[in-house]
Amino acid sequence: MGAANSHSPGSVLTGKRIVLGVSGSIAAFKAVALASELVKAGAVVDVVMTPAATRFVQPLSFEAITHRPVVSDLFADQGRSIAHVSLGVDANVLVVAPATADCLAGLALGFGHDALLATALSSRAPLLLAPAMETLMYEHPATQQNLETLRRRGAIVIEPAHGRLASGRSGRGRMAEPVQIVEALRTILGRTRDLADRRIVVTAGGTREPIDPVRFIGNHSSGKMGVAIAEAARDRGARVLLIVGAVSVPLPPGVEVQQVTTTLDLKAAVEAAIRDADVLVMAAAVADFRVEQVASDKIKRTGDEFTLHLIPNPDILASIAAAPLVKVGFAAETHDLLTNAQQKLVKKNVDLIVANDVTAPGSGFGTDTNQVSFIDRDGIEDLPLLSKREVADRLLDRVLQLLRQRSSEIPSLVGRESG
Ligand SMILES: Cc1cc2nc3c(=O)[nH]c(=O)nc-3n(C[C@H](O)[C@H](O)[C@H](O)COP(=O)(O)O)c2cc1C
Structure with missing residues (x-):
């Protein structure tokens, strides 16, 4: 699945701090493959999961790949490290994959009631979103409006693909493949500061x-x-x-x-x-x-x-x-x-x-x-x-x-x- 050049030393991803937000979609398992590709490319990956996401994939799966603790409970460390702020501040890029309809709404409205939303609020890094949901949820005017709001604020959205969905129906809503998300991250991180002093x-x-x-x-x-x-x-x-x-x-x-x-x-x-x-x-x-x-x-x-x-x-x-x-x-x-x-x-x-x-x-x-x-x-x-x-x-x-x-x-x- 991974691009062959993702292993090359000096790739644009090498040493970059990527916060991978995972929300509660059936597509959360694909985020494990995404984390793996990013780590192989030399990125430092911190995973932040919503409570719903932990029902789909165990934090341990990400920890075993990233060798870093997963943040999934906003209150877990009782205020000692304030991870939801420090991760957001230090990130070079924040990618939410999969992004549920609920998570997109929270991001658009500026909610901060879980570790992922609070991290996003504390971050000024480029935001990349990979929505995943049933077609009816994706096409709902509320979801479309939330995506529009986020785009207007500068978020980059990787459109979901057409295909077979978890319900068995076919339609738009399948999360983009990890390889596409890695490519988008390369583009975003490669662009950063490339017009410096022009x-x-x-x-x-x-x-x-x-x-x-x-x-x-x-x-x-x-x-x-x-x-x-x-x-x-x-x-x-x-x-x-x-x-x-x-x-x-x-x-x-x-x-x-x-x-x-x-x-x-x-x-x-x-x-x-x-x-x-x-x-x-x-x-x-x-x-x-x-x-x-x-x-x-x-x-x-x-x-x-x-x-x-x-x-x-x-x-x-x-x-x-x-x-x-x-x-x-x-x-x-x-x-x-x-x-x-x-x-x-x-x-x-x-x-x-x-x-x-x-x-x-x-x-x-x-x-x-x-x-x-x-x-x-x-x-x-x-x-x-x-x-x-x-x-x-x-x-x-x-x-x-x-x-x-x-x-x-x-x-x-x-x-x-x-x-
Ligand atoms: C089996 C199952 C699969 C789900 N898949 C999705 C999905 O792909 N996209 C989505 O937006 N919501 C999906 N949901 C609903 C979300 O899990 C639910 O809205 C949850 O509150 C999202 O929380 P979060 O955004 O904080 O992660 C699914 C629910 C279940 C039970």
Whole structure:
């Protein structure tokens, strides 16, 4: 079952502190195999079980594999070691596999009535969840809402698979296989701090073009995608400047924020910001036109027709030189998605276009998920429907590749410029 390279010394899992939370599902036996794979890969694994989980698998099974005590009773050591706090604080990652419907609800609501929930509350490490349950439980709006809440907070969810369930029925709800969970952990731990000291400028939200002192032309952008990118870049160690127009989501702590209103404001802010930036990600929804003559007083109703004269705004991305800056653009389209995105790639001279059909289910304005394609000069990568945070991390993986390519090209660029 285990990946052959999991034994290699120096693997990303070596020496990492992994807290494995196990809740009361029939799939708890798979967590024993997962613990075994993680230990073989060199991780230090602490298992925290809910009382219900101990009805399915004995703590001894985990202790024999991890050679560490299992925490299953919040009150067992009578307050001597406060394991539920120290484990959470010291963890590099917290993985809950299997995650029951009940456990997901507790995590989403912030309950702390058992050792697993209390550990999760004390932890600020990345949280990976592998739900396992009957299809009806999984598809219940309560469970889906709890998953949505957890995703919004940054949790990564490995979707359960379709298959035969404990009840004998078939459907979605089978916990992901341990090998998939190990892969996800490698990705999460490998990403950590890989953008350390990079300066990343992200634009988010919608611009507003004034018509008169009380009216404007705006758009439906919520800013969620750009904010998710800023948060993901922050978590990976980047110094982030988030330039925001109108947004309907809270602005993230730990990033520098600059507010703008119009497209011209945004252009000026971006031009100033990129002077010392490595990466520009333009996720803002920018108005292509502005009102030529903004009225100084509120325009009054007269009963007659009224015509606004609009003039084109500058194309911010196209006006900025590429290399050494890594430029990423978004193409929110409603038709001919790939053709339009490919044209943008060339016209705006960007390194990567993230294209999404804003009319597709689960994509576009205000949703917490997005289904996008990455388009670069080498081709197209279609991604599945993912949380916006997961899209952000996939995007930053591509940005990192581009940065690495750039740094191997830079000496020749510098040589050309100075020559
Ligand atoms: C045989 C059996 C199997 C169960 N399997 C699951 C399951 O796969 N997923 C789930 O969400 N709940 C399952 N349950 C219900 C949970 O064990 C129950 O909701 C429990 O309170 C979960 O507690 P915990 O989240 O604290 O571990 C199962 C119950 C039984 C009796």
